[in-house]
Amino acid sequence: MTQIAVFGPALAKPLNRRRRITVEVPEFVIRAIEFRVEEANQGFSGGEEVGFNDVIEWLLATEVSLRRMPVLEQSIPGFTAAMFAWLMEATYQPPEGDE
Numbered sequence: 001m002t003q004i005a006v007f008g009p010a011l012a013k014p015l016n017r018r019r020r021i022t023v024e025v026p027e028f029v030i031r032a033i034e035f036r037v038e039e040a041n042q043g044f045s046g047g048e049e050v051g052f053n054d055v056i057e058w059l060l061a062t063e064v065s066l067r068r069m070p071v072l073e074q075s076i077p078g079f080t081a082a083m084f085a086w087l088m089e090a091t092y093q094p095p096e097g098d099e
Contacts, residue, residue: 015076015079015081015082016082016086033055033056033059034052036055037055039095040055040092040093050092055092058090058092058093061083061087061090069083
């Protein structure tokens, strides 16, 4: 019988470090993201408001489907733990029915 060692939480920490990237996208994409930010913050006062980066992060991270996670975990050890840790801390949630 094969034994499996799980190191996910320890491996997740380096994968959840922040890294700045530069991306060039068309203006309509930027405007759509800005609209999402405004929409998310409507009627919201105080506390943690949703920012442009929060929406982009959500859009990129949610492209990872549950079906792909085992493949990604195999290639990037700690990926699953990092993804779930990120989900628990995410500021932005899309409007219902928008997923």
